[in-house]
Amino acid sequence: MGLHNEQDSQMFEEISIMKIKKYNIIIFLFLYSILLAACISSSQSDAVEENFQNLLPTSTDYIKKQNEDPNMTGLDDKCPQIYNEDTILSSGSVIYNSDDIPGIWAISTLNQTPILVYDTSQRQPSSVMISKDSNQLLIVFEEYDPENGFKYEIVVYDLLNQEETLVNLETESWLTIWDWLDDGRIKFLKNVESLPNLGEIQEYVIVNPTTQSVEEVIKKFDLPSILEDDGIQFLYSKIASVSPDQKHVLYTGLGTNSKSEIVLWDVHSDSLIWKQQGDFAGVNYPPPPFLTSQPEWNENGDEVLFSGILYEEDESYRGVFQVTQDAQLEQLVNYNNIPSDDKQGWHSRYFSISPNNRYLHLGLAKPSDEPPRTIGPGFILNTVTSEVKEICDPNSVFIDGKWNSNDKFLYRVLKHDNSQSLRILDIPSWTTQILYETDPGNGINIIGWTPIEFP
Numbered sequence: 001m002g003l004h005n006e007q008d009s010q011m012f013e014e015i016s017i018m019k020i021k022k023y024n025i026i027i028f029l030f031l032y033s034i035l036l037a038a039c040i041s042s043s044q045s046d047a048v049e050e051n052f053q054n055l056l057p058t059s060t061d062y063i064k065k066q067n068e069d070p071n072m073t074g075l076d077d078k079c080p081q082i083y084n085e086d087t088i089l090s091s092g093s094v095i096y097n098s099d100d101i102p103g104i105w106a107i108s109t110l111n112q113t114p115i116l117v118y119d120t121s122q123r124q125p126s127s128v129m130i131s132k133d134s135n136q137l138l139i140v141f142e143e144y145d146p147e148n149g150f151k152y153e154i155v156v157y158d159l160l161n162q163e164e165t166l167v168n169l170e171t172e173s174w175l176t177i178w179d180w181l182d183d184g185r186i187k188f189l190k191n192v193e194s195l196p197n198l199g200e201i202q203e204y205v206i207v208n209p210t211t212q213s214v215e216e217v218i219k220k221f222d223l224p225s226i227l228e229d230d231g232i233q234f235l236y237s238k239i240a241s242v243s244p245d246q247k248h249v250l251y252t253g254l255g256t257n258s259k260s261e262i263v264l265w266d267v268h269s270d271s272l273i274w275k276q277q278g279d280f281a282g283v284n285y286p287p288p289p290f291l292t293s294q295p296e297w298n299e300n301g302d303e304v305l306f307s308g309i310l311y312e313e314d315e316s317y318r319g320v321f322q323v324t325q326d327a328q329l330e331q332l333v334n335y336n337n338i339p340s341d342d343k344q345g346w347h348s349r350y351f352s353i354s355p356n357n358r359y360l361h362l363g364l365a366k367p368s369d370e371p372p373r374t375i376g377p378g379f380i381l382n383t384v385t386s387e388v389k390e391i392c393d394p395n396s397v398f399i400d401g402k403w404n405s406n407d408k409f410l411y412r413v414l415k416h417d418n419s420q421s422l423r424i425l426d427i428p429s430w431t432t433q434i435l436y437e438t439d440p441g442n443g444i445n446i447i448g449w450t451p452i453e454f455p
Contacts, residue, residue, distance in 0.1 A: 079392040080425055080432040087112060088426045088433040092451040094410060095130060095137070096422055099442035104128060104137065107435050108453040114436060115454045118157055130448035131180050135159055137447070138186055140177065150174055154186070156209040159452050165209045175205060184210060196228040197254070200240045219246070223265055225253040236279035236308065241294055243301030248273070250295050250304050250323075252280060262308065264323055274327045278310035281318075281348040296353060300325075305332070307348035320351055320360065332360060333381055338388060342366040349373050349400075356406040358383060359427060363400055375399050375414060380427055391425060391432075401425075404449045412444050420444045 093108040095117065104118040118137065126142035141153040149172035156165045169175075175188040190203040199222045206215040219242075227238040238260075240251040247268050255261035255277055264274040280295075295306040302325040309318045310329075320333040335346040349363040360383055365376035378391040378398035391398055391411060399420070401411025409425040415437075422436040422444050438444060 078430065079390065079394075080430050082393070083426075083431040083433045088408065088424050088431065089404075089435075090408070091453070092134075092449055093454055094404070094422070094424065094435060094449055095447040096436065096444055097125075097128065097447065098420075098436070098438050098444045100438045104139070104447065105436075106450075106454045108455075110453050111455065112435075117159065117454070127177050128445070128447050129177050129180060130450065131184075132182065134448065134450045135452065138177065138180060154207060154209070156186075159450055167207055167209050167212055167214075169205070169207065169214055171205065178204065181206075184208070190216070194226070194228040194238075194240075197225055199223040199226055200251075202242070221249055221267060222270065223249060223251050223253070223263075225255075225263075227252045227254055227260060236281060239280045239294070241297075241304070241306075243297045243304070244299065245301040247301055248297075248304070250306060259311075262306070262310070264304065264327075274323050274329070276310055276312075276329065278308055280306060280308040296351070305351070305353060307351050318345065318347070320348070320362070332383060333362065333388075335364070338364070338379065340366065342368060344368075346377075349376055352403065353383075354403050354406050358406060359409075361401065361403070361409060363398070378411065380409070380425075389430065393432075396421060400446075402446055402448065410446050410449065412446060422446065 087109055089107070089109050091109055093106040093115075095104065095106050097104045097120070102119070102121040102124065103116045104120060105114040106117045107114055118139065120139075123141055125139045127138075127140045129138040130136070131138065136159060137155075137157040139155040139157060141155070143151045145151065149170065152169040152171070152175065154167040154169060156167075158164070171190070173190050175190055178187045178189040180186055186207045186209070188205040188207065190205050191201075192203070193201040195201065199220060202219045202221070204217045204219070206217055207213075208215075221240065221242065223240060226240060238252040240249055242249050247266065249265045249267060251263055251265065253261045253263040253275070255275070259277055260279055261275050262278045262280065263272065265271075266273050295304050297304050303322065305320060305322050307320050309316055310321065311317075317331060318335045319331055322330045322332055324330065335348075338346055340346050344367045346364040347367055349365045351360060351362050353360050360381040362379045362381065363376060364379065365373040375397050378401065379388050380391065381388045391401075391409075393413070396413035396415045399412045399414055401409055404410045404424060407427045409427065411423055411425060413421050413423065415421055417440045419440045420438045420443050421434055423432050423434050425432045436444070
């Protein structure tokens with residue numbers, strides 16, 4: 001605005017004094033409007049920051065109280081008693097596969113002898129997942145051709161009707177099973193692109209076995225000051241975890257003094273819900289269920305659990321935390337209260353909560369353990385009483401597990417002879433039952449539980 005050529009200058013010389021005054025008044029009003037807008041913008045920014053501050057957690061005293069209480073967890077040093085009489089499995093069947101014998105197998109309440117559910121003797125599946133209603137299996141066979149990329153044969157097997165649906169898919173990218181959607185479609189993760197300081201782009205492939213359709217979906221999340229995962233840190237990662245309804249994201253951002261923060265962001269309103277200086281534990285991708293320490297969301301997507309380390313003033317707190325729907329912070333587990341012979345204590349391999357939120361399972365490891373940290377002690381925390389018990393026995397080391405029901409937990413251990421054992425734990429009675437054991441050198445994959453009982 002104020003830059004003119006020579007013709008303009010000559011023209012302005014011929015303008016009357018009255019017009020010049022009028023022009024100056026216009027300029028004054030224009031500059032005044034800019035100044036007023038800047039003041040309003042600054043005021044709005046202050047108001048936004050003030051709102052942000054109002055949403056910061058007010059539970060600092062609660063965290064410190066938990067950490068100062070030596071009896072918070074009340075660790076029980078009794079290992080589960082091995083139960084060899086009637087089955088602990090109260091209904092349905094446990095589904096698994098192993099290196100011993102090809103195939104997907106079931107152990108039912110009515111029959112403790114393994115039953116072949118699906119024959120994989122011709123080729124080994126790359127992954128198997130059970131549906132949310134626990135009545136179907138997703139079996140993925142994967143092949144790679146250097147010239148044509150990846151070829152996937154996706155089988156959806158109905159456990160009740162013993163029928164299968166087949167979908168063939170070719171892609172240049174490697175796919176990871178992300179989730180089995182409520183409408184029966186399957187979501188695969190194709191690619192994640194981090195945009196430092198800006199956000200993240202997530203690419204999915206959605207497969208509909210019924211219609212044989214394949215859809216590619218790209219989601220972009222604008223996340224201010226997001227940090228890129230550099231892949232260097234082993235214990236802590238820069239995670240962007242999206243809620244099931246895709247309305248909220250919990251991610252690692254850059255805070256003041258170049259320190260990382262854990263940030264809960266509202267995607268729809270593009271606003272901050274909660275933040276605090278800290279880091280996530282675990283690794284970013286691939287996604288759940290095992291060995292990732294990915295945050296866990298409730299069904300409504302307005303509460304989230306995460307494992308990591310938080311900082312308040314000059315103190316640090318390591319454990320499992322929850323941000324509630326009213327933006328309050330609670331520490332559910334304090335790793336410092338679980339005895340360890342390592343000066344740095346425990347760190348999370350992964351965690352999961354029971355369907356009714358009564359029990360929290362922790363798979364832990366020491367900072368000194370070499371990656372990939374797939375083995376380490378396992379614990380069960382009662383979220384009501386804060387009592388913690390270790391899943392242990394003198395002749396094996398805990399690997400991992402998943403929930404069978406509200407109070408029953410499927411898990412596997414590595415025995416001293418290098419064989420693996422599949423077991424089910426009844427938490428209220430603190431007893432465990434051995435379901436299946438491999439030969440030395442072979443492993444087990446826990447697929448899950450189904451209400452279907454096989455004869």
